[in-house]
Amino acid sequence: MKKRMMLKMAAGAAMLALIMTSCGKKDDNTPSVQQYLPLTVVDNEIGQVVDSFVFKNNIIQSVYTDNAGNGNWRYYYNFVYGTDGRCKKVEYVNTQNNKVEYTDSVAYNNDKITMTSWSIDNPSKSTYEYAMKNNLAVLMGSKDSIIREGRKYVNYTEYTLTGGNLTTMNIVSGTSNLDGSGKSSYTYTYNYFYDNKPNGFQYAFEKNPFLYFYMVTYDEFLEVPRGAGNFTKRTFTANSNGNTSSNTFEAINTYNAETGFLQTQKLTDGDGAAWDFKYNFRKAD
Numbered sequence: 001m002k003k004r005m006m007l008k009m010a011a012g013a014a015m016l017a018l019i020m021t022s023c024g025k026k027d028d029n030t031p032s033v034q035q036y037l038p039l040t041v042v043d044n045e046i047g048q049v050v051d052s053f054v055f056k057n058n059i060i061q062s063v064y065t066d067n068a069g070n071g072n073w074r075y076y077y078n079f080v081y082g083t084d085g086r087c088k089k090v091e092y093v094n095t096q097n098n099k100v101e102y103t104d105s106v107a108y109n110n111d112k113i114t115m116t117s118w119s120i121d122n123p124s125k126s127t128y129e130y131a132m133k134n135n136l137a138v139l140m141g142s143k144d145s146i147i148r149e150g151r152k153y154v155n156y157t158e159y160t161l162t163g164g165n166l167t168t169m170n171i172v173s174g175t176s177n178l179d180g181s182g183k184s185s186y187t188y189t190y191n192y193f194y195d196n197k198p199n200g201f202q203y204a205f206e207k208n209p210f211l212y213f214y215m216v217t218y219d220e221f222l223e224v225p226r227g228a229g230n231f232t233k234r235t236f237t238a239n240s241n242g243n244t245s246s247n248t249f250e251a252i253n254t255y256n257a258e259t260g261f262l263q264t265q266k267l268t269d270g271d272g273a274a275w276d277f278k279y280n281f282r283k284a285d
Contacts, residue, residue, distance in 0.1 A: 036282065038200065041224070062077055076095060102118070138159055139157070140157040158172070199228055249267045
């Protein structure tokens, strides 16, 4: 289910790191990622395209998503750019009536990105702030406690990146009375493991790293590799008020012989698949 649908039922979602590292040709047998752009993502379980990309001059203009199954799309994301060439606004458009249902605007300030979001159903605005380093998100929110209605709250997500890949994400949230009593806390820890094959999505987003961040981590509608390589495994550990649980998903990958890029990926824990997708690319203009 796309996150925009989920937002109607529950507020908020876990953020992942922005990862945008360009990658050149490794040897004569490995094509440069700069030659290709994503075309479609296909859900293998239903045999249907679930994401379709539109580019102009190799710059992404829109992504169609939520296929109605009859050759039509229910929604698409429209990307609006400023004079500096960076994305300044994303519009989530209902194709049935061509109305913008959600708007996300973004402001850049050196090592900080501020995103402001609102919808036609709820015009009150929500603001999210991200600390950045070399175009990578290192912290979402603040580690400082805030006081509200007689209680202290802390809520942040911290990212660890190694070699152009997101390796660890920690989501921390907690609350207590002002005297320290009545504590409640949870920590979600994700660890990611990668192959050494090139991520075919890099060129599509390297001119606007925010778009990768937005699609893959903020709105979470696009399940693609989140680094210089491709997933081989993902582990998850939850600690809620001292109670722990964990899970491990292994990736079954195939690669395109011509491009070297990820062709199919099934992420499964043995009991079920988190996703099972095929990725199609085309040569850049």
